Amino acid sequence: MTGFEAAAGDLPLVLQIVIPIVAEIGLLILLLVVLTMDLFTRSTRREAVGFVAAVGMLIIMGLNLVISFAWVNHPFFVENTVLGGMIRFDMLATIFRTMILLAAALACLIATDVEGLGRAGEFYAVTIAATLGMCLMSASADLVMLFLSLETASISLYILAGFLRNSETSSEAGIKYYLFGAFTSGLFLYGLSLIFGFTGTTNIYAIAEPLAALLDEGATSGVLGVVAALLLILVGFGFKISAVPFHFWTPDVYEGAPTPVTAFISTASKAASFALLVRVFDVIWPDAAAVYWTGLLAALAVITMTLGNVLALVQSNVKRLLAYSSIAQAGYTLIGVVALNQSTFGVAAVAFYMFMYVLTNIAAFTVVIVVANQIGGDDSQDFAGLHRRAPGLALAMTLALLSLSGVPPLAGFFGKFFLFSAAVDAGYVWLAVIGVLNSIVALYYYLVLIKVMWVDQAVEEGPLSFSTASSLVLWVTGAGMIIMGTVAGPWLGWAITAAENLTAMVP
Amino acid sequence: MLQETTFLAPTSWYVILSATLFIMGMAGVLIRRNAILIFMSVELMLNSANLAFVAFARSFMDITGQVFVFFVITVAAAEVAVGLALIVAIFRTKQSIDIDELNTMEG
Numbered sequence: 001m002t003g004f005e006a007a008a009g010d011l012p013l014v015l016q017i018v019i020p021i022v023a024e025i026g027l028l029i030l031l032l033v034v035l036t037m038d039l040f041t042r043s044t045r046r047e048a049v050g051f052v053a054a055v056g057m058l059i060i061m062g063l064n065l066v067i068s069f070a071w072v073n074h075p076f077f078v079e080n081t082v083l084g085g086m087i088r089f090d091m092l093a094t095i096f097r098t099m100i101l102l103a104a105a106l107a108c109l110i111a112t113d114v115e116g117l118g119r120a121g122e123f124y125a126v127t128i129a130a131t132l133g134m135c136l137m138s139a140s141a142d143l144v145m146l147f148l149s150l151e152t153a154s155i156s157l158y159i160l161a162g163f164l165r166n167s168e169t170s171s172e173a174g175i176k177y178y179l180f181g182a183f184t185s186g187l188f189l190y191g192l193s194l195i196f197g198f199t200g201t202t203n204i205y206a207i208a209e210p211l212a213a214l215l216d217e218g219a220t221s222g223v224l225g226v227v228a229a230l231l232l233i234l235v236g237f238g239f240k241i242s243a244v245p246f247h248f249w250t251p252d253v254y255e256g257a258p259t260p261v262t263a264f265i266s267t268a269s270k271a272a273s274f275a276l277l278v279r280v281f282d283v284i285w286p287d288a289a290a291v292y293w294t295g296l297l298a299a300l301a302v303i304t305m306t307l308g309n310v311l312a313l314v315q316s317n318v319k320r321l322l323a324y325s326s327i328a329q330a331g332y333t334l335i336g337v338v339a340l341n342q343s344t345f346g347v348a349a350v351a352f353y354m355f356m357y358v359l360t361n362i363a364a365f366t367v368v369i370v371v372a373n374q375i376g377g378d379d380s381q382d383f384a385g386l387h388r389r390a391p392g393l394a395l396a397m398t399l400a401l402l403s404l405s406g407v408p409p410l411a412g413f414f415g416k417f418f419l420f421s422a423a424v425d426a427g428y429v430w431l432a433v434i435g436v437l438n439s440i441v442a443l444y445y446y447l448v449l450i451k452v453m454w455v456d457q458a459v460e461e462g463p464l465s466f467s468t469a470s471s472l473v474l475w476v477t478g479a480g481m482i483i484m485g486t487v488a489g490p491w492l493g494w495a496i497t498a499a500e501n502l503t504a505m506v507p
Numbered sequence: 508m509l510q511e512t513t514f515l516a517p518t519s520w521y522v523i524l525s526a527t528l529f530i531m532g533m534a535g536v537l538i539r540r541n542a543i544l545i546f547m548s549v550e551l552m553l554n555s556a557n558l559a560f561v562a563f564a565r566s567f568m569d570i571t572g573q574v575f576v577f578f579v580i581t582v583a584a585a586e587v588a589v590g591l592a593l594i595v596a597i598f599r600t601k602q603s604i605d606i607d608e609l610n611t612m613e614g
Contacts, residue, residue: 103521147575158589165596168611171596172612175594176609178547178589179542179545186536186556193572194559196563197522200567277520
């Protein structure tokens with residue numbers, strides 16, 4: 001199983017070790033480079049550190065893609081988990097690593113303009129550390145690795161959320177995120193200990209079998225224990241993806257944290273958590289437990305979508321609005337997770353949706369950063385008349401909002417379409433119907449903000465200027481949204497390969 | 508020569524103890540309003556999980572559970588460092604660590 005003894009002749013040991021974690025090795029080197037560069041750069045020129053971090057992460061992303069496509073189908077990686085059973089090297093990990101690295105690189109780029117972050121080398125270092133944790137999250141195959149990578153990402157994110165020490169809102173965001181996160185990770189860990197107690201193994205690919213035996217016995221204590229473990233683990237994931245009963249931190253942290261950090265938390269962290277959620281729920285629960293977890297997740301999806309959308313209707317602060325919208329988006333994505341048990345397409349839909357969501361949300365938050373930098377606020381009246389002051393920004397924001405609401409020909413349309421068809425495919429027609437109804441409600445608040453930008457009168461006139469970095473980010477994400485929305489085929493094909501990789505090739 | 512222990516408490520005793528500690532920690536987080544006390548309760552929860560891991564590791568005669576505990580201790584240490592720093596930061600700006608007063612943002 002662990003791979004060191006099995007098939008060792010097939011592939012040199014060094015390749016067995018290096019290939020699956022090439023992204024993490026790259027990130028570690030980049031982290032050291034960034035820290036060293038921070039020492040030797042004058043404090044007025046430290047934005048350069050951010051550019052190095054961003055370019056470095058894009059290079060790592062490309063390298064990881066090339067290596068993955070070359071090696072992922074090697075029989076050794078197909079048949080084994082690697083690094084002592086800690087890591088699973090497959091296409092699902094690759095697709096999620098790609099979006100995490102992209103989100104992190106774009107977040108570093110947009111941070112270069114922000115007061116208090118742009119010239120702080122340690123900001124980029126901590127971002128890279130968080131990215132490293134998230135990359136490992138998308139490939140974890142063992143409860144130990146799963147917990148460690150989750151905490152590496154979380155602890156770094158607590159620091160990032162509270163990064164502006166002298167700002168009351170940032171410190172408050174940091175401590176709220178921290179207290180919620182530490183509490184839920186305690187619950188999560190206890191769930192893991194119960195799983196270990198029932199099965200005697202920490203390898204997630206070996207857990208299903210003893211769990212199935214336990215459920216087959218039908219003893220009440222066994223069933224109760226498994227359900228308790230499921231609930232505790234679900235709380236941990238619910239916090240990370242901000243699903244509804246565990247979402248209380250989301251609006252405050254999104255509003256209070258520095259905006260590039262908000263962009264990073266809302267995209268990369270959510271994508272990594274969904275990668276982990278999909279992998280864990282696909283492999284550890286035996287069929288006998290499916291009735292419990294699909295039911296729970298379906299309920300979670302419904303309340304998350306509905307409450308997120310309803311609360312978003314009354315928001316006046318754009319960052320809070322995007323926070324509630326991101327809660328609702330997590331709800332839609334959960335539909336795909338519910339469907340994964342019956343239909344391989346569920347995982348593919350989740351991967352596609354997360355990819356489009358990463359691009360879209362980064363675009364939206366970039367516009368928020370530019371507006372907040374120049375106008376000095378992120379309430380929706382600050383966006384009034386944006387089309388006269390900066391047509392490009394207004395256009396980018398409009399594209400992002402329409403993509404989030406699922407209007408064709410943008411990426412969000414196909415994202416929602418695939419999720420809902422996965423639900424129908426798996427026999428959850430009612431869930432798809434609730435999803436569609438929710439998307440219609442959501443359209444309202446997105447359109448209100450679009451109206452504010454294009455119809456309302458601006459308080460001040462005069463064009464807004466923004467940096468090359470921001471406009472580059474907007475170009476990349478805008479192009480991504482349109483390409484994924486018009487030529488969805490190749491991306492979906494990639495997502496389906498990832499899904500088949502996850503479900504078909506269990507070592 | 509050391510006397511061999513003749514009595515080993517059954518695993519279920521440890522698990523019951525760990526569940527009790529876990530519930531105490533959880534209650535502490537939910538009831539307490541002081542950030543430091545919440546924080547201590549979280550530590551109690553993590554350590555109750557540690558106790559369960561060690562107990563299960565002994566009953567399975569499998570070292571993995573004990574190795575897990577080492578990692579959890581490390582993570583808890585990192586969490587303490589970051590958490591205390593954040594508590595200091597919030598105390599500097601608000602002169603209070605009562606979490607009910609963390610209400611700058613509403614809506």
